[in-house]
Amino acid sequence: MRKPIIAGNWKMFKTRDEALYFILKVSEKMPEKEKVDTIIFAQAPLLRCLITRQGEELRIGAQNLHYEDEGAYTGEVSGPLLNSYNVEYVLIGHSERRQYFHESDEDVNKKIKAAIRNDLLPIVCVGENLDERENNQMNDVLERQIKGAFKDIPAIEMKDIVIAYEPIWAIGTGKTATADQADQACGFIRSIIKDLYGPVVAEGIRIQYGGSVKPTNIDELISKENIDGALIGGASLDPDHFITLANAPLNLK
Ligand code: 13P
Secondary structure, three states, X not given: OOOOEEEEEOOOOOOHHHHHHHHHHHHHHOOOOOOXXXXXXXXXXXXXXXXXXXXXXXXXXXXXXXXXXXXOOOOOOOHHHHHHOOOOEEEEOOHHHHHHOOOOHHHHHHHHHHHHHOOOEEEEEEOOOHHHHHOOOHHHHHHHHHHHHOOOOOHHHHOOOEEEEOOHHHOOOOOOOOHHHHHHHHHHHHHHXXXXXXXXXXXXXXXXXXXXXXXXXXXXXXXXXXXXXXXXXXXXXXXXXXXXXXXHHHHOO
């Protein structure tokens, strides 16, 4: 049994006061951490004040880290700094980082290694764009992204890694992949992990779906065999929606 993992990615939204109001509102209403892992990924300057108020059940994660531990990289955030704030999770390779900041599969690989080195748990994002899906290149793209991301990462590290399948055409567009499409892609990702690491790692690794997930569609998505949770953008900004989303796995039969 894989423990469900529900995460909100706030992207570049919320000021300090807005973020504190949210945490105050949701922290008592999160599911028990023995049953569901819940995380909010916030902008870097918010991490410190949110972590001190996160409560028992909610974790606060970073949206990015640099692949070097220190150096002349103005504006970047290092793994050792995140670790020193007790940040547990870090998002790596989100499609917006790949698209707007030109992160390559090689960068993603180096960032995963930096996260492991600094005791951070990575959620590694992959997903195809609309052209790639329409031209039947989805599997090739996912295979390239997964093999690139996990190059030289030993099997022992894979048990703590989470993968988020986020088709780019479904992000922020209101177009959700159908539950079957999402399950099929997550199943394909699991099969690549099986080729790379064998059945035990493949059965244990958690794979989330992301892309226009909301309170009205989460139940069907997470009921699928290969979908172990959700990575939510827009709908995670609203505290009431996030409370519903985080508790959705408790309704699973
Ligand atoms: P939306 O839920 O707004 O489509 O965003 C998905 C996403 O990019 C989460 O990382």
